[in-house]
Amino acid sequence: MFRAESIYKSYGKKQILTDVSLSVTKGTCLGLLGLNGSGKSTLLNILAGCIRADAGRCYFENGKGKIAFLPQENPLIEELTCMDNIRLWYRGKRKDIFHEKNKTLFTALGVDAFINERVKNLSGGMKKRLSLAITMMEEPDLLLLDEPLAALDLLCKNGILTFLKKWLTEGGSIILATHETAALDICTDIYSLHNGIVTPVFTGKQGTRPCREQEYMDILLQKQENSYVYPTDQNRF
């Protein structure tokens, strides 16, 4: 289990995160909802180790675990081919780059179809899938995703969600920050982040998510009761 406890972060006088605590276990996905500028990306950056928190700590309960972070922007070098990008981030030996695990990964995300293309010639969805493949090559225990479905078409969204769902069933853990309600399909826990404070919206089983626009707005603004549980199949927007 991964835990983050009492995280504080401020930029100058502006308090971004106040006493943020959360935890994820194997096979669970924690969704972070919040308005723009609410501190979701800052929190993910702190959890990934990109920026330092003013206070608080993050740790795996068993003492070891690997975190992989996929920022909102793709970490790709545009002028190079997908293969060159993969080679840069692959930590194993060059000859092992196409071992069984990676092959499966590339096939599952459909990266193998355009692996020799130059990144700048790819669509947004292809780039996102490539970025995810590169991130997943690290074989993480916890995956941090910042807006993984932003600006993607429905087909691409479904492809990525299917992949992530499968990975969760294999024992992975995810914390994802999103504005996409579709992404909440894979979440087992949903937290909202407002004015630097994280509030659990619900902890339940996968597939539970807010169903009406007003309810979603309520979550973002933390107007709802914390025990609020949303039905899954009604009036989806």
Place this chain on the structure above:
Amino acid sequence: MFIRLIRTDFKRIRYLLLPLFLCTAVLGASFAALAAFTEKVIYQDSSPEPVRVGVVMSIDSEYGKLAYHFVTEMESYQNTCEFVTLESEEAGREMLQKEQLQAVIVVPDNILSDIIDGTNTPVTVLYREDGSLETYAANEVFVSTSSMLGTSQAAIYTALKLGRNLELSPDLQARVNTEVNTLFFNYVLTRTALFDKTEVHATGLYPVRDFYIAAGFLLLLSMLGILFLSLLKNNAAAYIKKLKLSGISAVQAGISQWLTITATLYGIYLLLYTVAVIVSSAVSTHFLSFHTMALPAGLPVCACIALITVLIGKIPVSQAAASMILLIVVFLLAYTGGCLVPEALLPAFLKPVCTYSPYYHMIQLLCNSMF
């Protein structure tokens, strides 16, 4: 990871090779043309014309030939005068009037024998009325030479007189006479090089063209830095973040870029140098000969240019702004380092800071190794 990063940076450079070669070709041709005509474009061709001097003397006699030979072979005269032999003093005066000559020397036939005998025989020198600076300089040479010859003549005469006063035998006196005359010919006349010719260039130890060939290499490599800014600037924040998460700090990423740019610039330098040497050997002017030391000398130069490029690339501005900054910095460093205008011609307030510019040391290194 660091090695993989360097390898990746090299791969990125691969896509810059075409524009790099094109820029090198265009800039190289421009700078080569500029360097070839620098002396005429930047500096006026102001080599002083030699003073045309007419010499009236009989060169039929043995002594006359000898005297003419000695005078015209004197370095002082060779460097300042162009001698024209004249048949008579009248012909010399006529040419002076027509401004075809600036001076005429009328040398008596018996000048050398008179010197040997101790007879004071004057040499007449005629000048044009509108004497120029060159005429004045020539006069100074004549006066100095006459003075020296006069002193020598006195010394010879003293030696001969001494022989007579000591009542040496006629054979011995004849021997002293011969010895003294030999000494006079061998040691006095050959030491009348009053004016040594030394070429002084505004560009220091190196001729203007050589200096600007080296400067051309330097400026070309510096300007190629603009193309490398895409490698330094076109990096998504997420890429830098991921590098950090992989244990690569900004400094390490900078070192990788510096190594990559240095190696690429050095490759271009070697190529450019080889092409320049081949072209030079093919044309008649031979402006650049191959020197082994020029090969390693390019490495520190490329490393320094790459460092300047990387440091400017780290300034958090857009690529266009960084290109402008790089151009301005290169221009300022090259100017203060005496690379555009030689150190000697820099304004007085810049001369003390000249040696602090890396371009000063780079141009010296290139000049030393290339020429």
